[in-house]
Every structure is written in C-alpha cells, then in structure tokens.
Amino acid sequence: MGEMEQMKKEAEALKTQIEAARKAVGDTDMASAASGVAPAPRVQLKTRRTLKGHLAKIYAMHWSTDNNLSSLSSIGVFRLMVSASQDGKLLIWDSHSGNKVNAVPLKSSWVMTCAYAPSGNLVASGGLDNMCTVYNLKTPVIKTVKELDAHTGYLSCARFLSDTEILTSSGDTTCALWDLETGKQKTVFLNHVGDCMCLSLSPDMNTFVSGACDSLAKLWDIRDGQCKQTFQGHTSDINAISFYPSANAIITGSDDCTCKMYDLRADQEVISYQDAALNSGVTSLALSMSGRLIFAGYDDFNCNIWDSLKGEKVGVLSGHDNRVSCTGVPEDGMCVCTGSWDSFLKIWN
Amino acid sequence: MTINTLSQDGVQRQQMPCLTKTPYYWMSTRWPASELDYAIYLAKKNIRKQGELIEYEKECYNALHKRINHTWDFVVMQAREQLRASKQRRKADRIVLECQEQAYWLVNRPPPGTLENIDYGPERRTMNTRVQLIRMLNSTKKSYVKYCEQYQPHDPIMQGCLPSNPWITDDIMFWNMHSETVAVPTKLRVERWSFSFMELLNDSMGRKEFLTYLEKEFSAENLCFWQACEDVRHGETSKIPEKVDEVYKQFLAPGASRWVNIDSKTMEKTLEGLKRPHRFVLDDAQMHIYFLMKKDSYPRYLKSELYKNLLARAIVPQETKKSVFPFMRRQRHSSPSPALATQIGEDDGKGKNSNSVKSNSGTASRL
DSSP: OOHHHHHHHHHHHHHHHHHHHHHHHTOOOHHHHTTTSOOOOOOOOOEEEEEEOOSSOEEEEEEOOGGGHHHHHTTTOOOEEEEEETTTEEEEEETTTTEEEEEEEOSSSOEEEEEEOTTSSEEEEEETTSEEEEEESSSSSOEEEEEEEOOSSOEEEEEESSSSEEEEEETTSEEEEEETTTTEEEEEEEOOSSOEEEEEEOTTSSEEEEEETTSOEEEEETTTOOEEEEEOOOSSOEEEEEEOTTSSEEEEEETTSOEEEEETTTTEEEEEEOOTTOOSOEEEEEEOTTSOEEEEEETTSOEEEEETTTOOEEEEEOOOSSOEEEEEOOTTOOOEEEEETTSOEEEEO | OOBOOOOTTOOOOBOOOOOTTOGGGOTTTTOOOOHHHHHHHHHHHHHHHTTOOOHHHHHHHHHHHHHTGGGHHHHHHHHHHHHHHHHTSOHHHHHHHHHHHHHHHHHHSOOTTOOOHHHHTTOOOOHHHHHHHHHHHHHHHHHHHHHHHHHGGGOHHHHOOSSOOHHHHOOTHHHHHTSTTOSSOBHHHHHHTTTOHHHHHHSHHHHHHHHHHHHHTTOHHHHHHHHHHHHHHHSOGGGHHHHHHHHIIIIISTTOTTOOOOOHHHHHHHHHHHTSOOTTTTHHHHHHHHHHIIIIIHHHHHHSHHHHHHHHHOBOOOOOOOOSSTTOOSOOOOOOOHHHHHHHHHHHHHHHHHGGGOOOOSEEEOO
C-alpha cells in the first residue's frame, strides 16, 4: 500500500478511535448535556401574513434592524424587510401591514441575494451579473449608489457592516470586503476551493464565517484577511450559514440534507441535525433569538424546526408550494419569515 | 478534532483547537518554543501540583533550573503572574487554554519514547490530547445550554411576549413599549443588560443609563471614548483622519479635557500609530478602555442604586387578549395602565390615528 493509502486508512481509523474515546471517557455528548433542559415545546407556528407581490421565484430576503424603529413607528411602519426575486425587483415591505414601501427595479433580473444596511439607509443586491449594486433608499427617488464590480463569479451573498462597508461572497471562490465610498475591494479573502455560497457576520463584526461548495465552512478575521479556522464534516455544498447568538458557535446547512453546529473554540462539529426521512438539501437557515430553535428551509417545500440543544425536530412550517429559498428572523425574534420559489413570503409565529 | 488534508510531503498535520483571540499556542504561528517558555510552563505546573510533576517533566525542570539559573526568579515570577491571570478567566476559557497549552508542549517537548511520524509511519500515541479536547468540549456544550436558558424568556417564539405578539393580536403596543424614547422600560429589557456588557452597550437606553452612572463616578470619558472609537471604525474612510485627530485632542493628548487612563505601553503604541491614521489605529486603546469598563464599572453599575431603582420601576406589561375577529386590521388598544398613559399620549398621539388612512398598495392575506 502506498503511503497515501496508508494515511487515508489512518484518517478513517482515527475517526472511529475518536468516537470510541468519547464513549470510553464517559463524558456527556450534547444531547445528554442538554438532558436537564426542558424539551422545547412542540412548536406550532401559524402563518400570520402572506406577502404577495413578486411575480417570480424569490431568492433572498433580509430583515431590517431595530435602529430606526422609533422614527418609523410614529408613522405606523413596522418591521421593514427587503426581498429579491427573479422578476427583476427588490421589494421593501412593511411586513406588519403587508404594504410595499418601495420597489427597486434591477438592471439584471438574475438576482441571488439582497441585504439591508443596519442604518436602514441602503439596500444591496447581486447575482449572476457578478456585481453587487447598492441603492440609497432615503433619496426622493431610489438611486444606485455604487456598482461593486470586481468579482469574476456570481454574487451569492452580501452583508453590510455599516453604511461604508459591505462583505460579499462569490462563485469565484472568494469573499471580499468593499469600501462603499471608493467602490473598491479593501480585502479579499482567499482560501476556499469551491464557490462561496453564504456568509454570516459575527455580532461583534470582527469576524465572519463563510460556507462553500467545497463542503467547508471557514472563519475569517476581517481586519487581517486571514482564514483562522476551517470546519469539516459536510459532504456536499454548504448553502446556508449563521452565527449562534452567543457567537461561540456556527450553524451550517448543506445539500447533504443535514445541518451542523460547530463550536468555534473546540474547532469541531458538536451536533448534527439530521433525519433519515429527510432527503432534500437545506437551502437556508435562521435562528430564534435565544438560539434554541433553528428554522431550516429545505428543497422539499418545507421549513423544519430543530431544537438546537437536543438535536431533535420539533416542528415544521409547511405552506409553500415550492422550494423554500430563504428564511430570516428579525432582531427582536418576534417571528420567522420564509421566502419561496412560489413567489410568496410567509411570516410565521 | 479536525484532521487537515495531506500536504505534499505526505505528512499529516494536526490542527489545534483555538480561541481566536489568543493565538499563542497555535501551530501556525510557529511561536518558537523557547527554553524560557518551557521553564515557565513547568514552573506553573509545579506550583499548581505542589511539586508532583511526572518523571520526565521533573527531569526537564531540574535540568532547566541548572541551565538558566540566572533568570530563575523571573521564571517563577512569570509563572505566578500567569497563574493569577488565568484565575480571572471564565472556567470554560481557562480549560480551553490549559488544553491548548498542554497540547502545545506535548508536541514541542514530547515525552520520551514518542515516535517520530516520519521515521516510524502512522502508528502514534496521541490519545492524551484528544481526551483533553473531549473534556473541553463538554464545558463548551454546557455554555450553550446556559445561554439558551438565560435568553429563553426573551425569545418570543419560545415563550411568547407581553403585552402580546403584534403579529398575532395586531396590537403594536410591544413595539411602542420598546422604542428608544420610552420613559419607563420593561423589566425584561433592563434584566437583559445584566447578561453581558455588550447587551448593555447595544441598547441605546442602556448606554444612556450607564453614562449617567459613569458621570457620577467621574469616569464618563471612558464610554465617550469607546463610542468615538466605534465611530471611527465603522464610519466613512475619508473622515478617519479628522475623526482620529478629534479623538486625540479630546481624549489622548496630555492635558486633554477628557483624558482617558490608558497604560503607557498602549498609549505609546497608539500615539505612534496616529502618525498614519487608519480605521483600526485606535483598536488597542479602545480594547483597553472596554475591558476597564467591563471589569470595573459595569459590575458596579449592576450593583448600584441607579440600576436597582430602574429595575424596580420597570414594568411588566399586562397581557392583551388576542383579537376575536382576526380579519379586522384595525389596531386594538387595550386600556393602557396608568403608568403608560402619559407617555403614550405624548409621543403617539399622531401615529395611531394615521394607520387608518394608510393607502393600501399591496395585498396581504391572513389565515
């Protein structure tokens, strides 16, 4: 046997040894560590709103933050969010009333992501045009502020850090931090070997994680542009990723039909959310405010709800007539929104 | 335990666990494993275990003691310092760091008899490290349980919310009660400030209250400095030089009106960096002040009369019943409690009435 073969065999043997060692040490696994916790109640969420207005598949949605709550509440607007659809439009919704506050026509209809700036002043979109376009919502007529054009692959995800910086992930396997004043890339994050599909900013905005088609999730330091940690475990493209609210862990969702939680300090997978009956890939995920519940959207038109501590499925959101492409929980944790290829957005709680 | 892909020379490299903010024991940084460091590590272990080191470590310890006897005082002093500092950390962090340190020294000063990978092939003894890792893993798992339990009352999907979830009852009172300008906050909101320093800082009302407290303690400049640094970090690039200059004039210059107390080393480094200002030039100073507030002012604030009084005054909203006819979109107002009556009258007189004349340009259906 060549040395390569031997090494591979050892890798497999070590994996089994680790499992055996865990049992031998007799320490608790996550489920038993959580056994003292009361089980999450059987979660039955109902659709409270169905937002109709898009004419084609919805690919992305993003909630606005609470920052402008008081100024908006005095005019009766609550809970803004942006959604992107391949009918070539970004729609800004006042989701509580169901009114459309704004509609932004896109130059390219092949949109894959959208983002709301924390200040509420800007939104961004991007897709197969390889560009990230940023729009100002506060001018009398919505204007394009910048077209960020440097990626050589499709734009899969974008997130604002502030009104002056935005992070993007792209099909060209890189992520980039842009300066919105100059429109240039400040830092390029190189390490993935497959298309980057998703990213999530840490609450303190010093780091972010990205998931890619190479089935790896990576943690990056925004300041120095280096990949600090890599998380293995998935066997297919990672489509969705999110920081746990305590910022000590990340949750990923993949085409291999599982979601996984990785602990950042232990640098490894802690728990895997899977079910033999589920054989469609995860497209998106969002966490409830305490982190206890994971809302994961799947290709089989449903959104499954997982208990993050016990690893069990505790509910399902069914109602869409096509794949659930995006999910999001607003900052106050009041509800969960799902967007689907059936062109509707549903708000549940 | 992650096992990296094989590199060109066929050598399997172990990936060490890490705390992203303390890279001392990462293999990738190639921190040179000096005699001095090893001596300090053994001295720490010696102190902790009161002389009961394992055989080969005892031998190494004695050998080092002979070799670098001239700096032995320094070694012992450093060891004591580090032990004292580690006691200040949270248990989970301490365990993680100890595991990292142990693993680091296992690799750099392997016990006698450890097989060299290249010489002897894949058969190796490396179980010790993994057992340590598993123990560390359990303390981190418990931290998740703790976090979820602490935040559960604040998670509307898990536990509902008072007075009611606006999505279910169409009553927007919850949002009104949590706005930035409300006179009396809710109990849950004030309690949340005690979860962590960041929770307090993230809430604008929390920041205001904390500032009031700091003013009484004559250390308000710390929070102002921290906020000014945040503004530099997240603001426009073109404004950075002028903002940094302002910060210097107000907070860092000798004799500045709101001079902040930073240790001399950090101050020196910051002043040097100010010659070529960039977005992160104030990071070290900001971090120093942040930890100062977190370790000192913040715990005292939570014990202060100011905080306790606010918590006592904070309201627990009464539950409003779900609207009987769900298809009515008109806002339902439960009669507000007397404590709220004046405040709502003031800032929402206009808001609520305007809802009924909203132009409805979209469709929204509800079950």
